[in-house]
Structures are given as structure tokens and as C-alpha cells.
Amino acid sequence: MWKWLHPYAKTEKTYWLCQTLLPWFSVLGLVALITGAIWALAFSPADYQQGDSYRIFHIHVPSAILSKSLYMGMAIAAFVGLVWQVKTAFMSMMAIAAVGAVVTFVSLVTGSAWGKPMWGTWWEWDARMTSQLVLLFLFFGVMSLYKSFEDKQQASKAAGVMAIVGIINLPIIHYSVEWWNTLHQGATLMKLDKPSMPLEMLLPFFVSLVGWSSACGAIVLLRIQNEILRREMKRPWVIALAQQNVTQSNTATK
């Protein structure tokens, strides 16, 4: 397996791997997002209690699930980068960080928009919402630490350490917040029991989950490619690639 993985420490190999994977992820993401959205909005039945407003579920829950997975992915990339000194792992770490922050933000905004009609409030210091907010700040912390260094090598290592400190803390934060909340107000109307969903609701949810994951994957791949091109600007293969693109667009315009 090492023999198979090792070439991807080289930026050029990783660039072409991203290039081959990108169409698959983008097409799958696009198709699944569109079908999921149409299915969830138009065809799946309305909730008996929450009516139509439950349909935001199909955006809210995938983004909430993904936000945690993306943080996990970022921390794994950071770990790989720190332990094996793999430059491309750091690049994927930073590629994931921004996407993760956006997804976390989406989950917070949609949660808030869902909370208003259901619970009658935009924000409640509920355990999940609070830990999601903290997650957003952890993403911001890693990103701003990375941005504050001039030297990108040093920046990656520093941000990697912070990402790992965050991932160790994340479960502690999650459980402490949950515990704090139950201490304060117990299970009140906030306790949204996981409804055993009928299949017609569950299927579009899975489709949108697949759509969200693939779309995020596609964006991450694109960001990795961009980062590689930006950092390896002076390498011969990047220059050759750029020249090839220029000649192609020239012939196309002619």
C-alpha cells in the first residue's frame, strides 16, 4: 500500500489524480443534489407535525453531518502531514478547512431558520447548536493561523498542530456542552426526538447527503489543484500545462 500511496506525496501526481477524480465527483454531486432537492421539495410527503418546514432537514442534516466529517478529514490530513511530512497532505488540509467552515455555517443558518417556526426562536443555547458554533470557531482558528504566516511550510505545520489540538478537544467540547445543557434546562421542547422516518422521507435525504458529500469533495479537489498550481508555479510541468492551455484557447478562438 505504501508503494501505491507514496507517489501522491509529489504534487504533480496528486494534481493528475485530482484531475481524474474531479469529473466523477462533480457529476455525481450535481445530479444527486438536483434530484435530492426536487425529490425532497416536491415529492416526499410533508411531516404530520411540522408540515412543510421540515423540508429544510434535507439541507440542514447533511451539512451538519459533513461539517464534523470535514473537520475529521482535515485533522487526519494534518496528522499525515505532520508525521510523514507530506506537503500535499497539508494542502488538502487547508483545502478542506475553508469548505468545512462554509458547511458548518450553512448548518448553523439552516438550523436557525428551522428553529424559528418550530421552536419560536432563532437561537437557543442547545447542546448541538453550541458545539456547532464552537466547531465553526475551530475552523476559523486553523484558517487564520495559517493565514498569519508568510512562510507556507511553517504555516501548514502550525495550522496542523492546531487542527489536531482541536480534534482532541472536539468530543470533550461536545459532551461538556451536552452535559451543561441538560444541567441547566433538562429535556424541554428542545428535545427533538429522532423521528423514525418513513422511507419516502429517508431516501431523498440519502440522495442529498450523497450530493452534498460529492459536491464538497469536488470543491476540495479543485481547491487542492489550485493550491498546487499556485505553489508550484515555477515548476516545469506547471509552466508546460499553462502554455498548453494558452495554445488551446488560442486555437479555439481562431
Place this chain on the structure above:
Amino acid sequence: MNGLGALLRRDLSLAYRQRAELMQPLLFFILVITLFPLGVGPEPNTLKMIGPGVIWVAAILSSLLGLERLFRDDFQDGSLEQLILSGVPLAAAALVKVFVHWLTSILPLIIISPLLALFLHLTEPMYWALVFTLLIGTPILSLIGAIAVGLTVGLNRGGVLLALLLLPVFIPLLIFATSAVESASMQLQYSGQLAIIGAMFLFSLALAPFAIAYALRVSQT
């Protein structure tokens, strides 16, 4: 061992000679707490309710202020580089520096805390719970904080970034500490919360020195 002892003595005497600078986080701590009765009103029951949280938040903020100077001077005059090259295990040296920092800039906060408990009308059991949580909890602030300080020491504008990095990480500590004091105010047992804070302390004591050492090496290159 000898090197570490020398480092301990050096840091302590340095701290002693910079007494004025060490006073600043302490004064900040007292001032922040003074602002709260002025802001929310002097009603004793309100103050008693928010008191533990206010004291803990103020302690976290002033420890952030003090943390900034943990490695800064050593980094700027090059003695940090000498420390890395000296052959003393860097993790142990970092632990010594963190210990001195805790001793000189956080212990005073705990010593002054009876006064603040009076300001905020805390009852006696609440006060004891507060002191216990501060004694076990503040070393966590120094240990985890030192990782981020090590990472940002090379940057000139560390202050706000440090807060952004560290405050989310300190949330569990704040929750457990204030809930211990709250339990004490209701005459309940709070040994559970103390045990969790103690576990977090031991965990960070075991791992943080290595992370600090790594962070310092990253900053030095």
C-alpha cells in the same frame, strides 16, 4: 536535570525582576470583575448567580494576556534557540517554563480571589469550590495555551489570534468549573466536576509538553 534547575532559577529571577509587568494581568483580572457589578447592577443575588462564571471568564482572559509573554522575550533575544540547541529535553524545558509562568502570573489571581468573592457576594462553600477549580483548572490554561503561544511566537501580532485559537478550546473547562461552583452554591457534591477537570489536567500535562516543544521547533525554523 542541572540544566532544568538552572532554567527554573533563571525564569524565576527574571519574573521577579519584571514584577511590574506581572502585575498587569492581575490588575486586568480585578478590573474586568469590577466592571460586571457596574454593568449588570449591584443586586447581590444576581451577582451571586453570575459570579463564578464572571471570575472564570476573567481568569481565562487575563491568563491569555499573561501567556503572550511566555516565550516572547526568549524568542526575541535568541535564548529560545539556545535552549533548543542546549541538549536539555525541550519538552521538559517547556514544562518548566510553563510552571514558572503559572506560578508567577496565575497563582496571584488565585491568591487575590477571596477579595473578588467578596465583591460578587459568593458564599463560603462557593468560594472553596471556586478555589479548587481554579487550582486544578488554571494549569490547563497554561499548558494548552503554551502550545498556541509556541506556534504564534514568531508572529508579531499574536494577541487576538491567540484568543481566537484558544478560547474555543477552553470552553469545556469553563463549563465544568462553573458548574462545580454552582453545585456548591446549592450545597451539592462537586467532586465529579473536580475529577473531570483533574482528568483534563493530567491529560494535558502528559501530552502538552511535547506539543509545545514541537510548536517551538516549528516557530524557530
